[in-house]
Amino acid sequence: MSELLIPFEYDYMLRAMGISALVGAVAGLLSCYVVLKGWSLMGDALSHAIVPGVVLAWLGGIPFAVGAFASGLLAALAMAGLRGRTPIREDAVIGVVFTGFFGLGLFLLSLFPSNVRLQTIIFGNVLGIADADIIQMAIIAGVVALVLAIRGRDLMLSLFDPVQLVAAGGSPGRMRVLLLMLLAATAVAGLQAVGAVLVIGMLVTPGATAYLLADRFGRMAAIATVIGTTTGLAGAYASYFLDGSTGGSIVALQAAIFVVVLVFAPKHGIRATRRATAAAVAEGAA
Amino acid sequence: MHGLAPTGGTSLAVEGISVAYPNGHLALRDASFSLEPGTICGLVGINGSGKSTLFKAIMGLVRPARGQVRIGGQPVQAALKRNLVAYVPQAEEVDWSFPVGVRDVVMMGRYGHMNILRIPRAADHKAVDAALDRVGMSNLAERQIGELSGGQRKRVFLARALAQGGQLLLLDEPFTGVDVTTEEAIIDLLKALRLEGKIILVSTHNLGSVPTFCDQVVLVNRTVLAAGPTERIFTGENLLRAFGGALRQHSLPEAPRAHGPLEAGHVVVLSDDERPLVMAPDGRVLGRLTQDL
Ligand SMILES: Nc1ncnc2c1ncn2[C@@H]1O[C@H](COP(=O)(O)OP(=O)(O)O)[C@@H](O)[C@H]1O
Ligand SMILES: [Mg+2]
Numbered sequence: 001m002s003e004l005l006i007p008f009e010y011d012y013m014l015r016a017m018g019i020s021a022l023v024g025a026v027a028g029l030l031s032c033y034v035v036l037k038g039w040s041l042m043g044d045a046l047s048h049a050i051v052p053g054v055v056l057a058w059l060g061g062i063p064f065a066v067g068a069f070a071s072g073l074l075a076a077l078a079m080a081g082l083r084g085r086t087p088i089r090e091d092a093v094i095g096v097v098f099t100g101f102f103g104l105g106l107f108l109l110s111l112f113p114s115n116v117r118l119q120t121i122i123f124g125n126v127l128g129i130a131d132a133d134i135i136q137m138a139i140i141a142g143v144v145a146l147v148l149a150i151r152g153r154d155l156m157l158s159l160f161d162p163v164q165l166v167a168a169g170g171s172p173g174r175m176r177v178l179l180l181m182l183l184a185a186t187a188v189a190g191l192q193a194v195g196a197v198l199v200i201g202m203l204v205t206p207g208a209t210a211y212l213l214a215d216r217f218g219r220m221a222a223i224a225t226v227i228g229t230t231t232g233l234a235g236a237y238a239s240y241f242l243d244g245s246t247g248g249s250i251v252a253l254q255a256a257i258f259v260v261v262l263v264f265a266p267k268h269g270i271r272a273t274r275r276a277t278a279a280a281v282a283e284g285a286a
Numbered sequence: 287m288h289g290l291a292p293t294g295g296t297s298l299a300v301e302g303i304s305v306a307y308p309n310g311h312l313a314l315r316d317a318s319f320s321l322e323p324g325t326i327c328g329l330v331g332i333n334g335s336g337k338s339t340l341f342k343a344i345m346g347l348v349r350p351a352r353g354q355v356r357i358g359g360q361p362v363q364a365a366l367k368r369n370l371v372a373y374v375p376q377a378e379e380v381d382w383s384f385p386v387g388v389r390d391v392v393m394m395g396r397y398g399h400m401n402i403l404r405i406p407r408a409a410d411h412k413a414v415d416a417a418l419d420r421v422g423m424s425n426l427a428e429r430q431i432g433e434l435s436g437g438q439r440k441r442v443f444l445a446r447a448l449a450q451g452g453q454l455l456l457l458d459e460p461f462t463g464v465d466v467t468t469e470e471a472i473i474d475l476l477k478a479l480r481l482e483g484k485i486i487l488v489s490t491h492n493l494g495s496v497p498t499f500c501d502q503v504v505l506v507n508r509t510v511l512a513a514g515p516t517e518r519i520f521t522g523e524n525l526l527r528a529f530g531g532a533l534r535q536h537s538l539p540e541a542p543r544a545h546g547p548l549e550a551g552h553v554v555v556l557s558d559d560e561r562p563l564v565m566a567p568d569g570r571v572l573g574r575l576t577q578d579l
Contacts, residue, residue, distance in 0.1 A: 153397070159384075166346065167398065217386060
């Protein structure tokens with residue numbers, strides 16, 4: 001029993017669990033917007049596209065978050081620029097750009113195979129994070145949460161009914177850019193918790209799970225945030241025993257919750273819809 | 287225009303606009319018309335004639351390559367900032383499974399009146415309650431929007447426009463997929479709004495009901511073919527020009543004489559949907575058909 005409490009006795013574990021929970025919470029909240037916008041692929045693309053920026057930032061001696069953010073935005077610009085200018089479909093454009101960026105990132109990384117800090121950032125190991133990086137992550141998470149607190153309602157309206165946002169004097173185009181920037185920023189913060197490959201899980205799964213459980217945006221946001229927080233905390237905790245595989249445990253835990261909800265959700269779960277269909281058919285036959 | 291217009295309302299002027307989409311399609315060419323406060327205007331044209339495009343131009347969603355739209359003498363952006371323009375979307379443009387409730391949607395009409403945090407105040411809640419009450423949706427206010435019937439869905443978005451309190455109301459195909467009772471309820475509401483001095487622009491290809499509630503008509507087919515008072519514009523000749531081959535024409539040579547005042551062989555029925563229009567040979571509109579042929 002006392003063995004299970006050991007992680008709480010180490011400062012570095014407390015910090016790891018705290019930052020994972022914080023990043024999980026913010027990514028969970030943002031995932032609602034990503035899911036409702038239908039931007040899972042875009043999120044995946046962005047989170048891979050930040051990798052070369054991390055390596056280049058390390059080479060140039062600037063904070064890795066700055067490099068990552070810049071490279072994410074560059075990829076987003078490339079995708080926006082190509083869309084409409086070529087007959088290639090959007091998903092192919094996204095696929096080409098993000099694998100291109102990710103490939104470049106892995107190539108750059110392979111030039112410095114022994115750099116533990118880079119490996120940590122890109123493949124995610126919340127137990128090995130430097131203090132300075134924890135501060136960066138906390139600042140990013142705080143800023144994203146603050147921006148959502150202020151602009152979240154307009155952002156939601158731009159997803160539901162962009163024309164109404166225009167009628168209210170707002171700009172859907174600006175909201176699109178805002179969501180893109182929030183996505184890039186959160187991907188940067190999530191990178192160190194779960195790694196570049198898995199960060200998209202944190203940016204989609206909680207929102208998708210909450211969507212099945214809620215008929216109101218506020219409730220959906222609350223549920224997704226709670227899922228993100230608890231899985232972030234639990235994943236970091238478990239990684240103490242699993243020897244460093246934080247990303248895997250956080251995202252696998254989220255996926256497990258999703259599967260349970262997918263089947264058992266009271267209204268939109270598979271069992272519930274099947275029951276409702278059967279009841280309707282029975283009623284029709286009676 | 288029709289005597290009831292209170293002074294001080296907002297006018298609408300569409301001045302020679304041409305709109306091209308990025309793919310090079312010229313959807314509107316040199317389209318002009320203008321409306322005074324206290325008017326219900328029908329925007330009539332076939333599918334693809336540019337009705338929605340005209341709405342988009344009035345809301346500043348597409349920028350005309352030529353010409354301009356003035357609302358109350360101001361450019362569109364200024365009018366939007368003052369919450370003057372309210373719109374009711376086409377049903378197929380709404381994601382009905384989106385996690386929002388009826389009250390949330392109506393509250394969206396108040397966003398332009400709130401501060402940047404969009405936190406509703408007492409006045410906003412009051413306006414939402416009043417709007418819900420006016421369309422008879424108060425008892426369904428807590429439903430998720432996907433749980434409503436077609437007519438109820440339309441009412442929610444009407445309530446949102448009411449809560450916003452704009453001077454110019456744009457309704458894109460409000461009668462599509464709506465039962466006759468709801469259609470009549472919507473029309474009554476629009477007539478009441480006309481008395482309040484608002485301009486109501488309603489796009490429709492439902493010809494039968496146009497003469498029953500529109501005082502002005504704008505006929506579109508990639509431009510404004512004709513615009514003005516319904517009696518003058520809504521004639522068989524003009525409609526054939528606007529609709530071309532898209533209208534089904536039924537002449538009734540074999541109709542038995544016993545069937546009321548319409549003389550056999552002299553009547554034309556025009557329809558492109560479920561509520562056909564009946565016209566005399568000289569193009570006068572006689573009314574709408576209530577029974578199928
Ligand atoms: N976003 C768009 N891009 C290109 N063409 C468009 C776009 N939207 C509409 N169109 C074209 O413009 C024309 C007018 O469309 P629209 O205004 O929607 O007509 P309506 O509302 O009268 O049915 C149609 O030919 C349509 O195909
Ligand atoms: Mg249309």
